[in-house]
Amino acid sequence: MPLLMRLLGQPYYQVTRIGRRWNAARAAAAGRAAVIVPVFHRVADDRANGWTTSTKAFREAIRWLQRNFDLISLEEAQRRLRDGRNDRESVCVTFDDGYAINCETAIPLLVEEQVPCTYFVTVEPVLNQEAFVHDQTMGKALPPNTVRQLCVMASAGIEIGAHTRTHPDLGKIQDRARLFDEIVVSRDELSQAIGRQIRYFAFPFGDYQNLSPLAFSIAKEAGFDAVCSNYGGYNFPGDDPFHLQRRGVDGEVLRIKNWVHRVPFGQRNVRRIDYATRIPTSFERCHIPTS
Numbered sequence: 226m227p228l229l230m231r232l233l234g235q236p237y238y239q240v241t242r243i244g245r246r247w248n249a250a251r252a253a254a255a256g257r258a259a260v261i262v263p264v265f266h267r268v269a270d271d272r273a274n275g276w277t278t279s280t281k282a283f284r285e286a287i288r289w290l291q292r293n294f295d296l297i298s299l300e301e302a303q304r305r306l307r308d309g310r311n312d313r314e315s316v317c318v319t320f321d322d323g324y325a326i327n328c329e330t331a332i333p334l335l336v337e338e339q340v341p342c343t344y345f346v347t348v349e350p351v352l353n354q355e356a357f358v359h360d361q362t363m364g365k366a367l368p369p370n371t372v373r374q375l376c377v378m379a380s381a382g383i384e385i386g387a388h389t390r391t392h393p394d395l396g397k398i399q400d401r402a403r404l405f406d407e408i409v410v411s412r413d414e415l416s417q418a419i420g421r422q423i424r425y426f427a428f429p430f431g432d433y434q435n436l437s438p439l440a441f442s443i444a445k446e447a448g449f450d451a452v453c454s455n456y457g458g459y460n461f462p463g464d465d466p467f468h469l470q471r472r473g474v475d476g477e478v479l480r481i482k483n484w485v486h487r488v489p490f491g492q493r494n495v496r497r498i499d500y501a502t503r504i505p506t507s508f509e510r511c512h513i514p515t516s
Contacts, residue, residue, distance in 0.1 A: 268329075278475050294314050323347055397441045409444075425449060432453025432456045
């Protein structure tokens with residue numbers, strides 16, 4: 226965390242805490258409490274990359290979330306958005322990429338505490354047991370999960386989700402066949418590998434510019450229950466339950482608190498992809514021949 230944030234983050238949180246609580250109570254009384262979806266990537270004590278959270282910070286974050294929010298699954302989040310009512314601020318814990326080291330502390334803790342979690346996996350590094358490209362560019366060789374680890378996680382109640390084949394920026398891809406492979410074919414390969422249905426998809430990077438109506442439409446026609454971005458972070462009753470907005474919270478507990486515990490201003494006017502007006506040509510035309 227930058228020095229300025231270290232110096233100002235705690236005072237900012239304390240000064241706004243009463244406003245945050247008042248905002249949450251008012252929204253809950255009206256049935257308009259937010260569904261908040263934070264994203265973690267890697268839990269370890271080696272600070273190997275900028276999206277690593279220490280084991281101590283992760284434990285503290287989960288304890289704090291348990292005290293202050295309903296911890297729910299993405300499926301329950303969708304139900305509340307669809308029903309148009311949520312009576313308490315709620316959090317869905319998610320992970321992206323699929324790092325093997327998460328099986329040492331993070332996943333056992335979530336399973337032990339019965340915290341719902343959706344774990345989005347980039348397929349090619351797992352199936353080929355190769356480091357993620359974004360780590361390789363930094364000279365890192367951080368092991369991805371194995372198929373066996375994913376099977377054990379799924380058996381313990383962790384929902385496994387799809388996170389493309391190679392972790393590209395889908396917002397830059399307009400070729401339907403390439404999108405279909407990254408979103409759909411890779412999902413089917415992951416599903417076959419772990420013997421589980423894959424219901425959810427998360428966009429790599431996930432900011433507004435990394436999304437596209439075409440990618441949304443392909444995912445919807447392919448039967449995903451929902452897709453997840455990585456901006457905004459807050460979802461409200463009545464919002465589109467197919468698009469769940471998230472926000473990265475890797476790092477120190479203070480950062481998690483400041484991002485997850487909403488301030489009563491500046492959180493609502495977030496752009497959403499209008500995918501309904503740009504349905505691609507028939508889904509079958511996106512099929513990639515097997516030979």
